[in-house]
Amino acid sequence: MAAAWSLSRFPDKFDVTVIEPSRVCGGVACTFEHEYAPGETVPVNYGVQGGSPNSHQNTKMMMNHFGYDISFTSLLVSFGQGGNNWKNYDRSDLQEQLKAETKKFGKVLKWIYRLEFITTFMSINRVLKMFSFSDDFRNRMVYPLVALFFGTGNKTPEVSAAVIARVFLDESLSIFNYDEDYLLNQTPTNVSFPNLEDFYETMKEKIAHDHCRFVMGTEVTRVVRDKRGIELTTRPAAAMWRGGSTQEGGRYPIGGGGARCTKGHAEDEARLHAAAMRANPDRNEPVSVQVFESSTNEPLDEGKENGPSDIPAPSTYSVDELIFACPANVAKALLGEGAGFWEKRVLGAVEYYLDLTVTHTDEEYMKRHNDVDGKAFYFIKTYEKRPEFLEMGFELTGYQPELAPLKERGDKIYQTIYLNAEEQDDWTIKDLDEKKVLDRAWWSAFSHTYKHFRRVVPWVWTVQGTRHTWYCGSWTLFNTHDIAICSGFAVAERLGAPYPFPGNKLAAATYDTVLNTSHLKRRRKNSCFGWCFAAH
Numbered sequence: 001m002a003a004a005w006s007l008s009r010f011p012d013k014f015d016v017t018v019i020e021p022s023r024v025c026g027g028v029a030c031t032f033e034h035e036y037a038p039g040e041t042v043p044v045n046y047g048v049q050g051g052s053p054n055s056h057q058n059t060k061m062m063m064n065h066f067g068y069d070i071s072f073t074s075l076l077v078s079f080g081q082g083g084n085n086w087k088n089y090d091r092s093d094l095q096e097q098l099k100a101e102t103k104k105f106g107k108v109l110k111w112i113y114r115l116e117f118i119t120t121f122m123s124i125n126r127v128l129k130m131f132s133f134s135d136d137f138r139n140r141m142v143y144p145l146v147a148l149f150f151g152t153g154n155k156t157p158e159v160s161a162a163v164i165a166r167v168f169l170d171e172s173l174s175i176f177n178y179d180e181d182y183l184l185n186q187t188p189t190n191v192s193f194p195n196l197e198d199f200y201e202t203m204k205e206k207i208a209h210d211h212c213r214f215v216m217g218t219e220v221t222r223v224v225r226d227k228r229g230i231e232l233t234t235r236p237a238a239a240m241w242r243g244g245s246t247q248e249g250g251r252y253p254i255g256g257g258g259a260r261c262t263k264g265h266a267e268d269e270a271r272l273h274a275a276a277m278r279a280n281p282d283r284n285e286p287v288s289v290q291v292f293e294s295s296t297n298e299p300l301d302e303g304k305e306n307g308p309s310d311i312p313a314p315s316t317y318s319v320d321e322l323i324f325a326c327p328a329n330v331a332k333a334l335l336g337e338g339a340g341f342w343e344k345r346v347l348g349a350v351e352y353y354l355d356l357t358v359t360h361t362d363e364e365y366m367k368r369h370n371d372v373d374g375k376a377f378y379f380i381k382t383y384e385k386r387p388e389f390l391e392m393g394f395e396l397t398g399y400q401p402e403l404a405p406l407k408e409r410g411d412k413i414y415q416t417i418y419l420n421a422e423e424q425d426d427w428t429i430k431d432l433d434e435k436k437v438l439d440r441a442w443w444s445a446f447s448h449t450y451k452h453f454r455r456v457v458p459w460v461w462t463v464q465g466t467r468h469t470w471y472c473g474s475w476t477l478f479n480t481h482d483i484a485i486c487s488g489f490a491v492a493e494r495l496g497a498p499y500p501f502p503g504n505k506l507a508a509a510t511y512d513t514v515l516n517t518s519h520l521k522r523r524r525k526n527s528c529f530g531w532c533f534a535a536h
Contacts, residue, residue, distance in 0.1 A: 001488070004207065006497045011209065014211065019220055019232070023216050029481065034258075043198065061507055068202070078380070081382075087375075094136070094141070102181060109168055110169070124159050124161045138157070144390060145183070158451070159450070218235070221233050229318055230468060232316060234317065243442070248354075256440060257435035259438075261437060261439065321468045327475065328471070347471075353419070358432065358437055360416070368431060369393075377396075379394070392419075457518075472488045
């Protein structure tokens, strides 16, 4: 969306077509409506939530431009349980016990930062073991904190050491200030995003015109690049597509009592999908699509009542330039044997894991697996038998501004993230009360291990522009919403649409990092052609 908007500002230069598998824009920045009382609903962001103010300035600027504001809240986090619990707003026995190691960690961080050209390619686990940090300090203090920053989950020990140092020491990325006694000793301000589906739909409506078109509910199945140009073959996407994936065909390891977990919801999704397909005048031949009911995994009946049998057949599009704004493995699969040497090498080196998010109202479950004191709304659980493994939880009503009506009633909505489906035998999901589950969503998450910064990040520039093909997405660097936005702006600038927010120092710093790293280019100065936007 960032690339599409940036290019759409110059209709005399660019003719833009956005092909989106979902029926709404935004990818993993997604929202559902929760009916908390008869006729009363609130929007719940169940993918992207927010982040630190400094590292989300491009997101803030883009939202402001389209008439949306971000909200601010204090970041209150509870790590671990019982004797292993510690918080960023209180003192604990664990912090007292590990004071000496915490002080040493501050010195090590500075050296990691100074030697970034080496430590980028080393895991934080290796560095901490080199300096003889204890298992408790690594597993109970550092790794849960890193998981909070980047959602790195069970691969946290393998995260690049240099990335950890930047989180504390880089002004444009920092969330917490390092405390030499307690590691954290503050409740920093965090930003919370508004209704994200509403924002991206507004953005879509405002930028759509004769030279910027959106093809919704459609996925690309094949890309052919030759001397004549680039040809895309497309087909209708699965009706269950949301959050950037087909949701494993609507199959989940737990049922649910919420409206989004029922057969009726799956049928509604099928009807909406069919309506979106029929609204596309370029298609007119019917094809068959199977829709799965989300709890029992039984396929729904196809036919007129559900609508999918009316969905039109595949089409082709010819383009001069192609921007892949999707996971690297998806881009590689679409290119097939037509991928070049560096494309195969770089795109194939990005590792992905399947995570599951469950949005629920089970407070008893949260108290059983976390230290819930009525203050914290971020929770990081470590497994006792495998303390390097984690689960992340949130009290969404604690910081999503749209959920104020629930907060006033004393109602709470939680979210738990279960990491890496290959390790689901260890998940605590079986302890959840299915009747209190509002939604389930699968996510394809890329790994932030040191291998990513060795095999992918330094080489992304080699694939940019290959046969008029460009790549954007957070996988090009690391996983924040702002990085994803900047990667789109960077491709747009390479094609001739200048960066829109040079007046915001922090926003421009993040953008420059992305442009420099992923394209080996410097931002063009004083080239906004009247399309720059001031910080406010």
